[in-house]
Amino acid sequence: MKNFFNPCKTFAAAIIGILLATTFCGCSERSVILAPATGSTTFWEGHLEKDRFPLHFYLQTATDGKQPKMHVTASRPRWAGPVDHLKLSGNQLSFRISTRNVSFSGTIASNTITGAWNEEPYTSWWLTMNSVATPAFMFTRQHPWPPFPYLVEEVSIPGTGNRPNLAGTITRPAGPGSHTAILLLNGQHAQGRDSECYFHRPFLVWADHLTRNGLVVLRGDDRGVGDSEGIFNEATTADFAADASACIDFLKRRAEVTKVGILGHSEGGLVAAMVASECRSVDFLVLLAPPVFPISRVWEQQAPSINRRKGTNERQADLRRKFIAEAWQKLVAISNGNAGKAVFREFYTSFLAGLSEEDRVMIGFPPTKEGQIGIEKDLQEWCSPWMLFMATFDPAASYRGISCPVLGIFAGLDESILPEPNAVELEKHLRSGQCPSFKIHTFPDFDHQMRRPVSHASATYPLAETVATETLSLVTDWLKSQLQAPDSH
Secondary structure, eight states, rough: OBOOOOOSSSTEEEEEEEEBBBBOOBBOOOOSSSOOOTTTEEEEEEEEEEEEEEEEEEEEEEESSSOOEEEEEEESGGGEOOOOOEEEETEEEEEGGGGTTTEEEEEETTTTEEEEEEEEETTTOOOOOOEEOGGGGGGGOOOOSSSEEEEEEEEEEEEOOOOOEEEEEEESSSSOOOOOEEEOOOSSSSSOOOOOOOOOOHHHHHHHHHHTOEEEEEEEEOOOOOOSSGGGOOOOOHHHHHHHHHHHHHTTTTTTEEEEEEEEETTTHHHHHHHHHTTOOOOOOEEEEEESOHHHHHHHHHHHHHHHTOOHHHHHHHHHHHHHHHHHHHHHHHTSSSTHHHHHHHHHHHHTTTTOOOHHHHTTTTHHHHHHHHHHHHHHHTTTTHHHHHHOOTTTTHHOOSSSSSEEEEEETTTSSSHHHHHHHHHHHHHHTOSOEEEEETTTOTTTTTOOOOOOOOOSOOOOSSSSSHHHEEEEHHHHHHHOOOOOO
8 A cells, every 4th residue: 555654664665464554654652650559560572473572571560559550662663552341360461452453362471462453354374472571672872761850740631522631741851930832732643742753652752852951751552552541543644733732732731831832743743833833822833854745745755755655667657656546536536525434445345356467466466365454444544534635735824834943853864754855846936935943954874763863673773872962952952943943923
C-alpha cells in the first residue's frame, strides 16, 4: 500500500511476511519504571521467526493491591504499546493491545511464557518468551534516569462532549516562580506520551532536556492509548487538534505557567499549526518535519525514494502511480459524499484482476492468503475516519493563520517529509500569513527523527542517539531568544 509520513515504518515494511501500511511518524508508548517503590518488574523476551523482529515484553506486578500492568516493546512499532484487557489468573495470561489489533493468550511456567500471538483477525504465531534480567534496549545513551532535578506530576485533562479524558505527564522546575510551558505533540499512529520508536523514547528525552532548561513540559497519551480514554482508530487529525487545544487550556490555567507553546513532530507539527491558527493564546511553535502539503502531494514527493528502496523499474513505478492516483480519486469521492465505501472494494477487485502475479507482488498484494489479508487491512485504512478527513484537507490555511513566532526544522535525509519542498512551502505560507517572525533550518545529515540515521534493517536497532544534541541545542537557543524578546502578539 502506501507510505505516508512515517520513517519508522517504511513502504511495504514486513513483519513476518505481512506487508504493513504506514503514515506520519509515529511509534509507541510510555516509559518504564524499572524499580517502582511499590512493585516489581519482570522482563520477558521473545522472538518471532528465528531471531528476526524480536518482541520484548515486560510485566510489572504491583505489590500494593493494584492491578498488574504490562507493556509491549518491540523492534517494530507495529506491535508496541501498553496492553489493555489484561487478565492474569494463576499461570494463565492474556491481553490485547487494542490500538494495534493484536492479542496474546498463553501460560506462565517458571521462566517462560508460551502461547499464541495474534494479529486480529487474520494471523496467529506460536511464541515463547523467556525471562531476562534487564533488557539492553532500555539503556540508550540519552535515556533519562532518576533522580531528576525537577518535579514529575501525572495529570488528567478532563474531557467535554465528544472529547475524552486525556492522561499525561508534566515535568516542571523544582524552584518557585513562573515558567513558560510547552506541549509536545507526536506524529500519526497511536502513540503514548514518550513517542516510543525502535526502543527509543524521544519525547522523554525532549521533556527532560527542556525541563532542565527551565520549561514546564506536558506530554500525553493519545486518545485511546495508555491511560487516555477514547477510541484512537475513530479519530481524525481535527480530533487531535481538539485534544491539543484542551491541553493548551489546561496549561494556561496552571498558576506557575505564563506563556504556552507547542513542539510538534511530523503530523504533530500540522496539529500544532491547526491549533495556533485558531487559538491566539499559543505563544510560539516549534515544528519538527511538519507536513506542509496535502497528503496527495506528500505521496508524490515520497514516491522516488520508495521506488529506489524497492528496486522498482520504470514500468512498475508507473503502475504504482496509477494505482495510487485511482485509489485517491475514489477516496476523495467518498470523503465528499459522492460515493460509498463499497466503491473502494470494487476498485481493488477490478484493478488487481488486470495485473500479472509479478505486478501484484510488487505493489504488495500477491495472489495468496497473505495478499488477501493485506487487501482487507488496506481497505480498512483507506476508508478510516483519519484518511477520509485527510483526503480533502489542505494544511495551507492553518499555516497561513499562525500568528506567533515559529521555528521550523527539517532534515536533509528525511524520506517522509522531504526538506526542500516543505521548507520552501512553509516559508511561503508564513510570509504571506500572520506570522510575526520565523526561523527555518535544515540539518543536512539528519533523518526524520532529527538525528543521524542508521539502517532500519537491524532487528534491534542499536542506536545510541535518540535526538541529536544539535537539534536539542537549536530549539533551546531559539526558545531562550523568544522568551527574552518582547511579546510579539
